[in-house]
Amino acid sequence: MAAGNEEQELKDRLKLIESMIAEGRCSTEHYGWTFLLWGVAYYVAIFWSSLCNYGLAWPITMVSTCVLMGFITWRKRGRRGNKPTTTIGRSIWSIWLAMGISMFVLLDAMGFSGRADWRITAAVAATLIGTANAASSIILKWRAQFACAVVWWAAAVVCCFGSETQSTIAFLAAIFFCQIVFGLYLMINEVRARRKGAIHA
Amino acid sequence: MPELPELNPVVHGKLRLALLSLLSGVEEAEFTWLRAKTGATDGNLGAQLLKLEEAGYVAVEKKFVQRKPQSLYRMTEAGRAALTEYVQALKQLLGGAIG
Numbered sequence: 001m002a003a004g005n006e007e008q009e010l011k012d013r014l015k016l017i018e019s020m021i022a023e024g025r026c027s028t029e030h031y032g033w034t035f036l037l038w039g040v041a042y043y044v045a046i047f048w049s050s051l052c053n054y055g056l057a058w059p060i061t062m063v064s065t066c067v068l069m070g071f072i073t074w075r076k077r078g079r080r081g082n083k084p085t086t087t088i089g090r091s092i093w094s095i096w097l098a099m100g101i102s103m104f105v106l107l108d109a110m111g112f113s114g115r116a117d118w119r120i121t122a123a124v125a126a127t128l129i130g131t132a133n134a135a136s137s138i139i140l141k142w143r144a145q146f147a148c149a150v151v152w153w154a155a156a157v158v159c160c161f162g163s164e165t166q167s168t169i170a171f172l173a174a175i176f177f178c179q180i181v182f183g184l185y186l187m188i189n190e191v192r193a194r195r196k197g198a199i200h201a
Numbered sequence: 202m203p204e205l206p207e208l209n210p211v212v213h214g215k216l217r218l219a220l221l222s223l224l225s226g227v228e229e230a231e232f233t234w235l236r237a238k239t240g241a242t243d244g245n246l247g248a249q250l251l252k253l254e255e256a257g258y259v260a261v262e263k264k265f266v267q268r269k270p271q272s273l274y275r276m277t278e279a280g281r282a283a284l285t286e287y288v289q290a291l292k293q294l295l296g297g298a299i300g
Binding site: 007010011013014016017018019020021022023024084085086087090 | 213215218219222223224225226227228229230231234238284288291292294295
């Protein structure tokens with residue numbers, strides 16, 4: 001009887017180690033809102049630029065979204081305390097940061113130089129976002145995110161071969177599935193994880 | 202008959218084991234984050250972290266961020282080795298039934 005209790009205690013210790021290591025590494029689900037935010041931002045920029053053909057619609061929307069994201073992150077940190085840095089987290093953050101800077105520099109340069117039409121711009125943007133999604137999914141071994149990368153790359157191909165209308169539809173569809181739907185899916189996962197509560201040790 | 206390994210008493214404490222496991226997955230962590238993840242009280246958490254620090258298993262860096270004190274904990278190489286040895290001993294004691 002005592003030996004059985006001892007064995008159970010040792011098994012519990014092993015489970016505790018596994019759950020705590022997983023808890024420490026768990027961070028990706030808490031960024032579901034960023035996918036949703038950027039999805040909405042892309043829609044706003046597309047709608048705004050198509051409405052009045054205003055060249056600064058994209059840069060203004062993107063910079064505003066960056067500021068808003070920074071503010072929300074700051075507020076979240078204030079409420080819950082800073083999340084610790086993990087090597088995986090830093091790797092993923094570096095990919096998205098590099099992608100964001102590349103997209104901002106390249107697309108603005110293309111826009112202001114007047115050497116790009118909508119289809120080329122959309123193809124470049126879709127390729128860059130697809131690359132970031134693919135790299136993140138490989139690090140996280142996450143098939144759902146890799147599927148998002150495939151959708152973005154497919155949209156990029158449609159933008160290269162299709163008409164302007166087809167390109168717009170492909171780009172809008174990619175935003176809907178890979179930013180809005182994927183973001184909501186992540187947020188639902190986050191709420192489910194929170195409901196499980198803190199693991200008391 | 203092979204001799205059964207002894208479990209390191211510093212690592213074996215439930216809260217200390219949870220703390221070492223949490224720190225093994227991150228580069229460094231704040232006191233508040235460790236408290237939220239373990240559900241421990243400030244006093245108990247501080248005492249257990251001090252024991253781990255005295256054993257050389259964690260290192261602490263105390264600083265002020267926006268005039269607020271902040272304690273950052275990270276696992277040392279000795280702590281990582283102790284946790285690895287503990288897990289191996291645990292598996293050996295369980296007779297290879299797990300993992």
